[in-house]
Amino acid sequence: MSSPCLFCVEGVSFAYTGPLVLDDIHLALSPGKFYGIVGPNGCGKTTFLDLLTGCKKPLTGSITFQEKPLPTYNKRDLARRLALVPQEFDIGFGFTVEEIVLMGRHPHIDRFSSPAEKDWQAVDRAMATIGIEELRDRYTNTLSGGQKQRVVVARALAQDTPVLLFDEATSSLDVKYTLQIFNLARKLVREEGRTIIAVIHNLNLAAAYCDYLIFMKDGRLQQHGPTSETMTATTIAEVFDVQTQVAIDPYNQAHQVSFQYFE
């Protein structure tokens, strides 16, 4: 790869207590691209994201982020460069939507300072982009699953980082909001040169939006490369064990996967 390395993952493996969850992963990710991570349930996708955010430490191997080893960053520095949109939305006590989105500004605000005007602007902009302004004063424990997920995306936007990690961020959204988030993500990559690394379950969305796909299976990298080269019926059969046909769809002009439904 010619462009500078954003993430360099070298020989990384990870285990909780038993067998390896990730096994000898080598990967170089460059900035300004939309990466999709796909693979069956339990193949280690979320664990891989946790290693990239520094939330978990690799058992062996090393991860370099922007030319420095990942462990040399403190959490605050990392949070100004890297935002995570997690799958689960855990909140013990009821904050309002606005307060949750403002938490995205935490790494930008000094310990004893109040949020500045630019922080509030970032919060307002993020909520306007996602279209949740009318939820501003609602308590998060009164929201639906889909609304919560959009709040978390808004929080990551308010964090204003060059790199965003999505962990199945659209799993409980209807098709309209799913497309909204994916279009937004694509715009962030194309117009602002940000990098997005997303765990995606829907293969058609992955095929349509991602520049580069990473297929994982049983904690290993099965296949990775530009979408047009890797999204093939052979790869899908290898990774997911289902029969498909992959072709350019005349309606949306993207690689789309058709599944063989009935046996």
Added chain:
Amino acid sequence: MLRHSNKKFFLLTLLLAACTVLTIIVSTGMGYMAIGPENIFRVIGAHLLGNEALVDGLEKTVPYVVMDVRLPRILTAALVGAGLAMSGVIYQGILLNPLADPYTLGISSGAAFGASLALLANITLFGHFSTPLFAFVGAILTLLTVMRLSTFNGLISAQTLILSGVIVGAILSAGISFLKYLADEQVAIIIFWLMGSFASSTWKGVALVGCAVLFGAAVTLFFGRDLNIMSLGRRSSDSLGVETARVRKILLLTASLVTAVCVAVTGIIGFIGLIVPHLMRYLVGPDNRRLLPASAFAGAILLLLADTLTRAVLPVEVPIGVLTALIGGPFFCVIFRQKQKGRSYE
């Protein structure tokens, strides 16, 4: 998070602070010998300014009753109330469990076990600080054991933390019973101390609890915003720039220190740490930077009122721990029911 209702919060905190001072003055005047507020001010003024002329014309016993009998006890009660409520805020914030308080983690039992040991062995090696020191060592050892028990792969999970706390607490309770059995004739000292009492409060105790509470408040306010974000869960708070593991350790140690000092000075007083943060959360919301000062003042008022009730109103002096449990227990049941119905914090 201070865009809205800033004024309301400041007014409420001011009001609570004023109520605390008022409760202190009023309860100082109450008791076997009623003393008017102006006389209380004169005695305190005389001491603070060193101007003995202010107490001229007062009965000789009044300055003694105010300064040496009532104020140490009253200030201890207020400070312990503040300290226990504060520990409750921290434990609930970290464990993400509204039912958490110093007992859930076994910290109180650990402190009580350490202090019982000191009382039983009649250890006076460190003078007045012997019991607090043993309580603190007991609390910290309990905390470390509980944290060690609930750490898997270098991570502490909130659920296993509570479970470990309950287990260790049960073992320690049995240990305390065993100490009582061994104590034989001295058992009364331990039993009475365990039930909680302010009767033997001293200025030294006031200073000790005061320092612990101030220190705890400073640390908690320092990490207030981090604690808010930690309610999102560890993955989210880590990715938002919070050193979750480190902040959690510091705050748990701080809360345990405050609890240990409170337990050492007054014995076991339950339910303050549980109920006060609950009540205040209805008033000021979940933001810990508001919840902490509000809970500290409210805890001070509540425990002081309870102590004044048993000291000056009831015909016999009921141990304060028994009183708070008798009032707090039913209240706790109501909260528990409401939580089950999912109606809390809307």
